[in-house]
Amino acid sequence: MTVTTKGQQLRADIIKQLYYRKALSLTEISKRTKKSLPLITATVNMLIKEQYIIEQGLAPSTGGRRAQTFLLNPKKEKYVVAVAMDQLTTRMVIYNLAQEIVMPVKNLDLDIQDQEAVAKLSRFINRQIEATGLAKNHILGVGIGMPGFVNITEGINYSCLKPADGSNLRQYLAQALGLPVHIDNDSSLIALAELNFGVARDKKDVLVVNIGWGTGLGMIVNGSLYRGSSGYAGEFSHIPLSKTSNLCSCGKVGCLEVDTSLLVMVANAEKALADGSVSIMSELFKDEQKHKADHFLDAVVKRDPLAIAILSDAAFQIGKGLATLIHIMNPESIVLSGRGAKAGKMLLPAIEQAINEFCIPRIAEKTTIVLSKLIEDAELMASASLVIAHSLFN
Amino acid sequence: MTVTTKGQQLRADIIKQLYYRKALSLTEISKRTKKSLPLITATVNMLIKEQYIIEQGLAPSTGGRRAQTFLLNPKKEKYVVAVAMDQLTTRMVIYNLAQEIVMPVKNLDLDIQDQEAVAKLSRFINRQIEATGLAKNHILGVGIGMPGFVNITEGINYSCLKPADGSNLRQYLAQALGLPVHIDNDSSLIALAELNFGVARDKKDVLVVNIGWGTGLGMIVNGSLYRGSSGYAGEFSHIPLSKTSNLCSCGKVGCLEVDTSLLVMVANAEKALADGSVSIMSELFKDEQKHKADHFLDAVVKRDPLAIAILSDAAFQIGKGLATLIHIMNPESIVLSGRGAKAGKMLLPAIEQAINEFCIPRIAEKTTIVLSKLIEDAELMASASLVIAHSLFN
DNA sequence: AAATCTTTATAATTTTTTTAAAAAGATTTG
DNA sequence: CAAATCTTTTTAAAAAAATTATAAAGATTT
Missing domain, CATH: 1.10.10.10 (Winged helix-like DNA-binding domain superfamily/Winged helix DNA-binding domain)
Known part of the structure; x- marks a missing residue:
């Protein structure tokens, strides 16, 4: 011990x-x-x-x-490996103590549901570290953010990334990499990033919405991340709120996610295009180099009317969900973050409309909705800070 | 200072x-x-x-x-005045430091919306204190629990109990009583009672539901009461969840409260009776000494089928709301408290059914639903502990 | 430019915690 | 059943940390 x-x-x-x-x-x-x-x-x-x-x-x-x-000291030879995973892509970067990039971001196409995902992940990380020539004893550790139900104390992801040999995820990686490993849920990390480096700095009660494949939530309560009694707090996307009776991936009906996931938006776009709607997406979707979700977001940023209409419908639903959260948590602000926040300004009107419609004014009046300034970097920065938070510096 | x-x-x-x-x-x-x-x-x-x-x-x-x-020391001459208000009735008691009752509970019929409610309240408290003959310098202070949006730092209730002269509620009372006064929201106090004296003792993350005229909520987060950034956290009864489009007292439609308030249950019972349903309530309601809500609760306790059916409908809705809360907060347990918890055992099946239906099993499996053991005393005990928490004992 | 005012940095004192020792009582063993 | 051992509380001594006070540095004002 x-x-x-x-x-x-x-x-x-x-x-x-x-x-x-x-x-x-x-x-x-x-x-x-x-x-x-x-x-x-x-x-x-x-x-x-x-x-x-x-x-x-x-x-x-x-x-x-x-x-x-x-x-x-940026010259101190202590480095941090930061990894951010989503369903299809894994990114990695190495920082020094001054948060300067020592190894630029590397991407790996990795399906998180792949049976061999863990092995591929550890090979990828090891290869990149070796390529830099950094000595392992100069690396403080590896922080990894990932979707799913993550038990941070045990170091297990219950939803995915299970090592083939049935062993413990963190132990497996720590062994394979020869380094301390810390894992956490992606939405929790994004919230930590906003708390430590972003717009939630110095604030006490803030909700950070991770707009992406699903709609994740990280809650800052009393100035620190709230995880709940078994670590699953903030399961925003599966609250019963949808008026449709579409089946959700979780097996229930009526979850918020069935109206608000990026995948649903893409599906809605494809359906509208098939029904003859005019949109730049019909061109964009032909390029299969990028995922359709990215094309969809590009279309939004380019003010494509169809994309904006679809996004606004989803944003209104998110706003309705946020109205519930505001009543329960009475936060100082709500931060829109995650990859979907690229389309942040387009999201705001529908979200604010829903909040005005469903919130008691006195409760909502003090809550501000703000856009993240970190977006892409949030998860990597927080992955790195996971390592810093757990290191001892002897 | x-x-x-x-x-x-x-x-x-x-x-x-x-x-x-x-x-x-x-x-x-x-x-x-x-x-x-x-x-x-x-x-x-x-x-x-x-x-x-x-x-x-x-x-x-x-x-x-x-x-x-x-x-x-129960013999130390230091006493605490505890007051618990609801819409129609105000109760008051005096404890010593050992929480022994020095003056038994006194009731006052007081409509909280009455223009002169504050004046009547202070006269009532003063009269009772004088009747005991206790010296004011032996009284540590007065703790008062009340419904509404209470700003505990300012000592104002934004919803009701506004002094006729436009002054500050707590200052008015402190002046009129010549004693330190502390006010708080009733649901917050009930949660504090469960935390300090009840089933939430030694637990970190617990939601306490105050089943009464409305459905209040007090949240224990990280072992202490969470109030939110402007003090209004836990506004459970006005989250958008109802399928009906009934207008809520708050001015919005779709609030949880329109399906779950005791008043709505009584109205439903009266409607059913008018439609020819058979129930002991038709007899009970004739006794106008007690409020119909109390008769309704009595009917439930006596296993009256109609009352139980109406209660179960409301309980199911509460359960649906709790399912949302469980996803967001991931609490260790949920405590059913408040006057409506008298019918606790009757509430449980419908609540648990709703939770099973609307919760992801992994999240809900660790959350237990428990009944308060304090019920009547909760708010008074917590009002007293408010005073203890703010006293200095010189 | 000198004097005053603010704030940081260091030193001296006081308080608090940590560690150690002693005392009290329960449990075990011969 | 009594002596010995083991636990835990209680008190005392040493070490650490926090306050308080003082000095130094630099900005602002007169």
Whole structure:
């Protein structure tokens, strides 16, 4: 059993704060870690001696003496592997402690339902790490975001990515890669990204909607990610809300997902095209290099009327679901994130209309709907921060 | 501005722990307050000297030396006034520090929408206190639970109980009573009661449903009451879920409340009786001493088929709403509380059926539905603990 | 440009926690 | 059944951390 001393904990906390906030003064670190200034001063000096931290220069004046600020050392040879998976594509990147990209994003076409997905994944990660020539003892760990019911303590995904030998997913990967591995649900990670690096920074109660194949949800409650008693909180897409009686992939009828998934939107588009609707999608869909969902989103961004109409119908349903969430959670804001948030501005009117229609004004009036500024990077950034959050830096 | 020192804070924390848990050993207090044993020992000894705490006797053996346990002193002349309001009735009781009843429950028929409700309330409370002969400086404060949108920091109820002179509700009452006053929403208080004294004790994530005139909700998240960013979290009864298009009191259509409020159930019963249904309610309703809702609940307890049928319809709708909540919050358990929980066992089958029908099994399987054991006392107990939580004990 | 005001950084003091030791009581064993 | 052992509480001593106070640095004002 590894025992973590208080000193180690504080070192890790300080590094974590600097990782999230970049430049910080001693006073700021002290406030954030809730430890006294003398203790922080001593610990930071130790970390400077060990090259983890460098002096950055003076902070802008706030009226008196300017504070010295500190930064994580980009030259320190400590690296983080970040992986973001979705149903069909897996992306990977390597960062240093300053969140600078050491190895640019690499893509792998990988069907998450593939029987050999786990083996392919670990080969891919290993190959990329080897290609960089980085020594494994300089890599702090691997953070992986993935769809499905993820048990983060056990390191299992109940929905997919089961190792062929029946072993534990995280253990399998840790063994195969020779590195610490941390896995989490994609929507949870996107919420963490918005909390640590995005528009949910410094906010206490925020709902982050992951608009993608399905409609995921990550909940920031009291300033930290809420996971529920068995880790499955935020199963937004399967709440009973649809008026249609379409069967959902989960086996139930009436789930929100049957009206709002990107796949359903694509299907609706194809149906409309078959019925003779005019749209640039009929051209776009011929290019099979990209997935139809991406073509659909492109069409939306290009203001294609049919695509926008279909998207708006889905957005209205999402908005109705959000109205329920607002009543229950009374959040400060709701962040639209995930790959579908590319079409963010197109989504907003229908969502806001639904919220106005279904919310008691007093409850909704303080809740703002905002668009993510991270979009593509969110999941990778959060995968990396998973590793930072679990490392000890000895 | 009153400054609270660390020492005062710890004294209050210790008293609070003893108030919630009754007999505790020094070690247990130390763990609960997360303060060291030497510090706790010293502070408890100080509180014993001041008569706040008494030795209770030795704890049962756990294998080694038996621990001394401590209790709040029932003879200490410190009292708490607890008030619980609903739409038509207000109840009041006075406890000592050991939660023993010093003045038994008194009732006041008070329509919460009455223009002079606040004045009547303060006269009532004052009269009862005077009747006991207790000195005001021996009373720690008054805790009041009430329906409506309550802003606990400002001390305002936006829905009702507005002082005629336009002043602040809590300030008005504090002035009129000459005592510290704390107000909170009834459903929030019932949830606090279950957390501190009931079946949600030691649990982290629990939803407490207040079945009454409407269907209220208090959420325990990470072991404490979650209020949302502007204090209105848990507005369960106005989520869009009903298939009917009945107009809700909130001005919207489709709210859960239009199918599940006790008033709707009574209306349904009356309609069925008018249509010729046979039921003991036709007799019961003639007695106008009690409210029809109480008669309805009595009929349910007496297993009247019509009443049970009506209740089950409502319960099914509540269950559908709870299915949504389970997906979002993934709670450890859901507690059915409030006056409607008297009919608890009758509610369970329909609620569980709805949950089975609308929940993904993996998510719902770990969530248990339990009945409150506090029912009547819940709100009064929590009103009192409001006062304890805000007092300083100097 | 000197004086004042703010804020950071360091030092001294106090408080609190941690660790260790002692005491009390239950359980086991000869 | 009594002595010995084992647990746990209680008290005491040492170490760590947080407050408080002071000094230093730099910005702003007069």
